Amino acid sequence: MAEDSLRHNGFLSGLAVLLSDDDPRGVSQNSHLISYCDDIGNQSVERTLEHIFDLPYKSICPSGTSIDVEFIRSILRNQLPRFQLDPAVDSRNRDGMSIAKHGSGPDVVVIDDASICGDIKIIRKPLLIESLAEFSSARANSCVWKGKWMYEVTLETSGVQQLGWATILCPFTDRKGVGDAEDSYAFDGKRVSKWNKEPKSYGQSWVVGDVIGCCIDLDADMISFYRNGESLGVAFDGVRKMERGLGYYPAISLSKGECCDLNFGARPFKYPIDGFLPIQAPPSSRYFATYLLQCLCRLFEVQCLDKSESAYFEKFRRLKRFAPLKELFSSISRGICEEFFNLIKESEECAEYMAWDAFVSFLLEVFGAQEPHDYASLDQIIDLFLEFSGSSSLFQHVIVALSCSCKVAPIVLMECPYSGSYPYLALACHILRREDMMVLLWKSPDFGFSLEGFLSRKSPNKQDLHSLIPSVWWPGSSEDIGSESSMMMTMTALSAAVNKIEEMQQEVCSLVIHFIPPVSPPQLPGSVFRTFLQNLILKVRGADHKNPPSGVSSNSILVSLYTVILHFLSEGFSMEDFPGSMKGSRMNAGTDGGFLHRGGKRSFPVDLFLKADPNCIRTPRIGGSVNHVLKSYQVNGLETEKVFWDEGCMDDEDTRITHSTRQKPCCCSISDVDVVQTSKDNIRYATKSSKGTCSPIPERSAHVAAECSVRSLSDEIADKPSSSDQSETDFGYQSLQHLESVPMTNQLSSGTLREEELLDIMLLLYHLAVAPNFRQAFYYMTHQSQSISLLDDTDKQIRERSCIEQVKRLKEARNVYREELVDCVRQCAWYRISLFSRWKQRGMYATCMWIVELLLVLSNTDSIFLYVPEYYVESVVDCFHALRRSDPPFVSSAIFIKQGLAPFITFVVKHFNDPRISSADIKDLLLQSISVLVQYKDYLIAFENNKEAVRRMPRALLLAFDNRSWIPVTNILVKLCKGSGFGSSKHAETSSSALFQVLLREACVHDEVLFSSFLNRLFNTLSWSMTEFSVSIREMQESYQIGDLQQRKCGVVFDLSCSLARILEFCTREIPQAFILGPDMNLRRLTELVIFILNHIILGVDAELFDLAISYKGMLLLQN
Template identity: 65%
Template sequence: MAEGSCSHRRSGFSPGLAVLLSGHEAKISPQKTHLVSYHDEIGHQAVERTIERILDLPHKSVVRPPGLIDAAFVRSVLRNQARKFDLDWDKCIHGYHGSVLIDDKGSGQSKVVLDDSSICGKFRSVRGPLLVESSAPFSSARANACVWKGKWMYEVTLETSGVQQLGWATLSCPFTDQKGVGDADDSYSFDGRRVTKWNNDPKPYGQPWAVGDVIGCCINLDAREITFYRNGTSLGVAFGGIRNVEPSKGYYAAISLSEGERCHLNFGSHPFRYPVDGFEPMELPPRSSTFTTYLLRCLFRLLEVQNLEKSESAYFEKLRRVKKFAPLQELFRPISEAICAEFFSAIEVSQGCLEYIAWGSLTTLLLDVFRAREPHDLSCLDQILDLFLQFPGCTSLLQELIVALSCMCKVAPLVLTECPYSGSYPFLALVCHLLRHKDVMCLWWNSEDFSFSFEGFLTRKIPNKHDLQCLVPSVWWPGSSEDEVSMTLTMTTLSDAIKKIEEMHRELCSLVICFIPPVSPTQPPGSVFRSFVQSLVLKARGGDHRMIVNGTFNNTVLVSLYTVILHLLSEGFSMDSSGSASSSKVNCGNGVGFLHKGGKRKFPTQLLFRNDAYYSVIPRIGGSPSILMHHQFDDVEEEVQWDEGCMNDEETHVTHTTVQKPCCCSVTDATIGLRYKESAKYVPSTSKGPCKPMPERPAHVAAECSGRSLSDEIEDKASTSTQSEIEYGYQTLHNLESMPMATQSSSEALKEEELLDVMLLLYHLGISPNFRQAFYFMSQQSQSIYLLEETDRQIREKSCAEQVRRLKEARNSYHEDLVDCVRHCVWCRATLFSPWKQRGMYATCMWVVELLLVLSDSKTIFQYVPEFYVESLVDCFHALRRSDPPFVSPAVFLKQGLASFVTLVVKHFDDTRIVNPDLKDLLLQSISVLVQYKEFMLVFENNREAINRMPRSLLSAFDNRSWIPVSNILFRLCKGSGFASSKNGESSSSATFQVLLRETCIHEQELFFSFLNRLFNTLSWTMTEFSMSIREMQDKHQVADLQQRKCSVIFDISCNLARILEFCTREIPCAFLAGPDMNLRRLTELVVFILNHIISAANAEFFDMTLRRPGQHQEKTNRTMILAPLVGIILNLMECSSTSEHRELNDVIAVFASMDCPTTIHFGLQYLLSYNWSNVLRGDASLAKLAQLEEFSHYFRRITMAVDGEDRILNTGDEEKDDTCCICYSCDSDATFQPCHHRSCFGCISRHLLNSQRCFFCNAVVTSVTRIADS
């Protein structure tokens, strides 16, 4: 409505009457009884003046009829007004036809739509002819209307944000499968995905667009300009000097969409969302639109007068006493009924009016009456709804109204100055109150657009980089000079706005859950909600997730639905008698939320075996459902039961019923709130850094985990709403368990376990990508801060003007990236890391971990567990662990509730029942991450499953696929006691697991030797790759970021593998010094190989520069990391040999001396001795051990000199023997292969058979090896 400015919407009154309140807001009070004399001549005809005011008529234009005022009289007055609007519309259409030509194919409807004959490619109509989606690689089309003079526009609402070209084109512009709008002379378009304008050639223009943006496409033919608008903001003139065209051969609105792109076109069938002054729609509004808008304004003024009458305004009392306004007790009904009767009559006779009014003036009226901000005027809104429901045309009008409100939710942006009642909140609050009326809920459910509009209400408009500049105008990080308080307040404001929207989502879903469809047989509550969720999941999973990948399906719908279910299961909610979800009545009824209930737990196994359309294609732990269904399974229990915490060890037994509560219930709301407000100051550390702890909650405030009601613990807050308590036949939802027993026992009843199942799938599809994006920005923020500080340091140190100039340019780029990351992090904190969500996620992890451990005891049931159960659990666990700000201290994160997570990952990372290797990798990578932290390592050391299984399982899992995470884990377990490793304080090393690994290697020699063989091969390969990469970069004289990152990662892995090998030589030296010398020879070859590559790879400065990554200390990126374990390996062998017989020492030296490169070895040993160890090992005990290395070098030198002398004597005059091994040329061929009878030395064939069972020479499979001496 025209009266609907922001200030007026808050009060609900137009400016003309608002002054009567003298600055006081209306207060709703019981209606009083007034006696009105219609024949009283005193007071200047108060009744007539009242009618004139309400109907916006000239003074003294109403002539009072004899008798009482009835609806017929009011309708006659309104019909006179209708004739005036018709005359105005005739004048408007006369000028319109002189500028616009619509080719309606003779239908006479004058509707502007896409012209089917102009389509190149293929479009699919999603809802009506104007919501279209491209189902071809590239589709283009023109509208069926053109313009040649004047100023015109149309709006495009983006349902996706990919490649779309929107604009104008003439008939002379051809469309092909590669060329569309903007690819010809008289064709102009804007593409916000590529931030480009097109007219034959692309040029930069505008801003990036986002899903939910409304793009205004304006053409000014008088000024020969084309301009585009994004959400009402001009992007500037895109094209000037466009060619004039002849009448009836003008410019057509035209679009080109890539495959999967979707948009809604509005040529004037709806009022524009962001109208531009002076520009007209290409399609005329319906004939009755102005009159119906006038009628709704009359209804609004009627309610205003009524509200003023109820108010305590002294000025209005004075007007009433002089009878300038008559009391409305008897006038309200005839006037309101007359207005509504004329309104619905006008809609019925005017084509397209219903849709236009529903999207325009009706929505505006209801929002003005309801008020966009609290407290809402529920009484007046109910009056309007009661009036409308009396007329038959109300059904289709309200159905279209609900669709309009849902579409407005999709495009409603958050505006900082309007928070917390911003974004989609006003539309959600309005529709929630409308749907509390049973009739409205029924007609919505019966409409064809139920699912479409439900999705719309759950959709949120996500801001992009440009939008965040307005939402977060100032940013701050530690060390910056920006305004810290301003950013903190901004984040709090955004959090409050998100909270309001989420409350409305919960209320809407609760209404749907409680709704019982009027069908036979009667369906239980929750059946409608279940059907919607199933169809939503089907859509989300459609086409191998293509709909999510290309943006056709809006991810925010899944996020909103997940948030609703998480709150229901964690916090619980109840509904008042009017159907409103009330957060002040949390957990009343049966006690606490489902996820926080202690004691006995249960899960129906039929959820795993069902064969629904949306569930049958989901991969399971044991393979695809199509394969598993052929397996026979008998005696499967219908329900599994367990006691909470039954999987925990005695030391880690923490449940909701023990004195020590889990983390999710051991933190006060006040503490969480304080921590959350301080989160703006928190800058995430690197992935290896410690977490900032959150104060723990005293035990006496953890009563919510008890089985009793919280009525004694939690005081209900006063409701901010003044809504009336009206009973509409809904079933009050305290907890789902409070439903009648008949419903609860029904197989169709919606159960909490089913909601948990759905919530895990929603997390997997919708939430997990959001967390990945959040952690990306957190990581980038930390890196940008480091780069900014490093650049500032270099600027202070440099004196060259040119270097300073380049550094300042780089600094500006780093600063811009940092500001962008901070803004995104603020948004992520506001939307993802609210305290109640973290609490619910923690409880979810506890519940699912126990469920999976219980199910794993059954081979059959465990195979049918969906993969997303494990994936969602692991992702949710790490999202909590890395959350910003941290949920709890790392010291208690696992101990107080999630100790069984360690049991799960250790028990199943090598479980043969898990078919998908990616799933095993996920569990293995979790261990790899957790063992980096001392607090988590302690939990592993106290876990029975980890102690019994992990060492052997890790050695077995060191294969071609999982060797990287396994090597990382072994490195973390083994580090801390090697040469030069104590300087950095290896806090997460584990003496316990080092002993366990040693015992496993000694007692399972075959497993250890197999592991050792793979370790040799892998380290040799990584060092080769590293050497090649660094040499390639040195030859190019430049270091590319990607190549440097690859080189650095390979080097880190090589260092880890070398440390593991050093551990083996220290703890299991007998594997190298006793028995066959093959392991010792391979170890010696590897040491020499690595030394040779490191020495010859590059000069020291280039080497260290190549390896250094942003944020790393220099001491962690230089060659010390690889040289130290090599020294440690040599010293370990020497130390063990020195405590045994002298022969073993000779064996070590002999093996080194037998290498056909004594000069290389000697140079390598000298390189190790001359390395700057004194600086690296300052204060380290390892420095004293270098004397042993020097002794080894001297002894090696003497031995090799003696061996060289003997070889010269032996080789003088001798010819080469025929039986020398042709592989190594150093030993006799003393072994024969069967069945091919080829020969080599026994050492060569034994080493070859470790990795291949085929002959060197003929590739035949070797069945056995025979020593010639034996035969």
């Protein structure tokens, strides 16, 4: 059993390899080291071979035999018995399990088809599975009744899954699965529970990418679970003994859409647990394969000793001066490789296991997990292995293994910045820069699966964040769990790790974009990447429309892809050196910045809205569904149209700020001083403001941001920081950048990947994946602010109280608030690192500018505007507010709109009541944007300075006061009318607008029909709200226990009633003639309403109820 628990995750490097005495199976060789005490000087070839092959001193005697490939292989074959397992011992170790024969071959553990209840589909072999039914369960075809066994489950989704063990007698139904019977045991990390007939709290919450180890110890009658190699404790003890052949089966239950990858031992475990055996026996030749690759590693190290000129290696050479191997290198390396490939020819399963196990570890050891990487040695090794038959299959397995490793690799603080998926991404990038390797990946059926893996990023849970951010601090904190400086250092280290991973993901996508597949007729650069994007979006949109296809991609993949495309479009991307460069509406080489920061003439191809692919057809449009819009406006002639405009054309010439003007927009006018100051204030801003919001970590030099002009996606790869100092000419092979030219025409081909296409996809990715992340981030920011207030208030009460029992209860409550606050600070810090980096904010700002202008231009043509996808509007509005709420802000609120986003005000004002927009939700979104902005003085000034707002908004607000939109319109009107009436403050209202008050009065006076209709709806709504408020407070009085929902409902209705009353007050004060000289009904209804309100707040029982409601509202405010 000890033999199978061994795991060689990596090779010993450098001096450690040369001095190691460890036999791969733990058998010590006393004569392993060569003694040089009496023999200093050049050693013979025989001594060098002894070192390379880990042989005793002078075990190779000088002879006249030439050292050729066969001689090397004979040495290696003689070592084979050292690494062979004793069949009798191995049989005894595996005596407590059995495998039912299956079509997959002997001794292969798979899902037993006969055991499946529900619908489980294998997405990718061997055992990446997904539930297509509401609840699906299944068992493996193997059971255990004695010994210690385990299997691993890698989570592709993180919903309800029950993983564990069950006997064959445990029933599976559409409601009951693993853990729901007597001899059935399961763990569910979604609900953080263990299951054996009934749930009990256990373990930790899990996340996508977690590797769950399911272990059963039938010697001690216990079942335990592990999360990423860390024990969650004993879940069940007293597990019932079973007879031979009637043991416990690995079993799983999945909710609909849940997906996981089962590994019973067909691949090496990611986190093997000491003493536990895999259910499926690994290849017996794995130790010998590891030995062969260790020999090859030592061969390369000896070669490096000969080449090195460092003082360290010069000193080391004097201690161990091996004979030169230039003439023998080929024979030795080929002999080792021939033995290695002879091993993996046993079966495809053996080749896969070796690739995932020893070979990937060997490549990582040679290449290096950190910079500087050894590119030359890795290239030499790849060239060597590619000479052998079977190498293509081997490297296909390597690419998949690296991709899967990216999914599960967590960021570790002590390993930053080269942590998480960075080592695997860096190795994969270098391998894929070779033309032959990229072709190999492209031809593989796992192309999409592998690329998604490279774009995955494992998110931390609560416990992970505790390890990543052990030191926590916030302004005013008197806790002993951290300091400002230590938290700043931690965030800097984690930010560097995230940047490294993002840089590698950008390089992977860059390589795919540049790749020209070897097909006829020739394709253009970007065609492969476009196909990948289309397939990925199709999967995601299928799930979005409640018809989930197989293998729905995780949120992290979409976020990473969005980040990659944002970087390409904002920071720039080199395509010029490639045949058939990526085309935009305009190409100008030799300038600075990316597509989003080009000044001057802009254009957009309308055909992006009219594509015939499924993604485009099912996308809701401004004018409704595609079929509905087609009935109203035919697309004849639109397929080839482009819209053109000049940047800033919506603004007045005297206030216009563009990338071409002397004063740049916010995204391109940030000074070095601003960036440095922001960096210093990262932690301080995180909790200093009342919002408790997150702050960005700038990592991009500000002078780059200032260099904006007309530029295509070009030149930037040479400019941006590289993950290494190695130049492409030193790589020793033909780079993808020097592939053969493909004939191209000057005319834009439909196969050319356009920057506008990337922009279109980026907006959809933002809508699907990034916007929810921002909402989650702002939730934690708000909760953090509330927790700080609660903690401060509790501390104050503890100081003021003298009763011991009260102080005790307050301290208990304080501990709860403190834990919640610490969790929130960590969550906010993580979102600050992953979402609010400076270059991302710059790109988001430029995206808002670009899309707002596009929408305004398109809105001038009905036939085109109606086809615009709804997510264009949703994404630009959400992106705008995400930037506005970032803390510290991207820029101050005084210039946030003024220097680049003035057209945003124009857009929301023109379209919140646009009859062409069919979706009421989109109109509400625009109204809510206005409602939020007008409560801040700087943004209100922007509305007052906007011609469209002055001309359109007052009348449009009165028209929009209907049964659906009256609440946001009420919120807007009451903010504009502040300061007018008997309830106004003596001091000037910060968010009131004298200008809009005048405009509203004029709109009411000049359009009596509109005002009469508005006033009627206002009376009706106010009467309803006051009646509803009266009923609510009576229900509260009659209830024995008042719930939070009741309190909140009462508070909301009261606030709405007050707001409506303020608007009515504004109307009576500013337009008295409507009541004095207008219809008698207006004055009568006003009088009745005033009497009704007074009766409910100053007289009798109703007055007491009102006081009660106000007190509850005050309590609610304190609680929030």
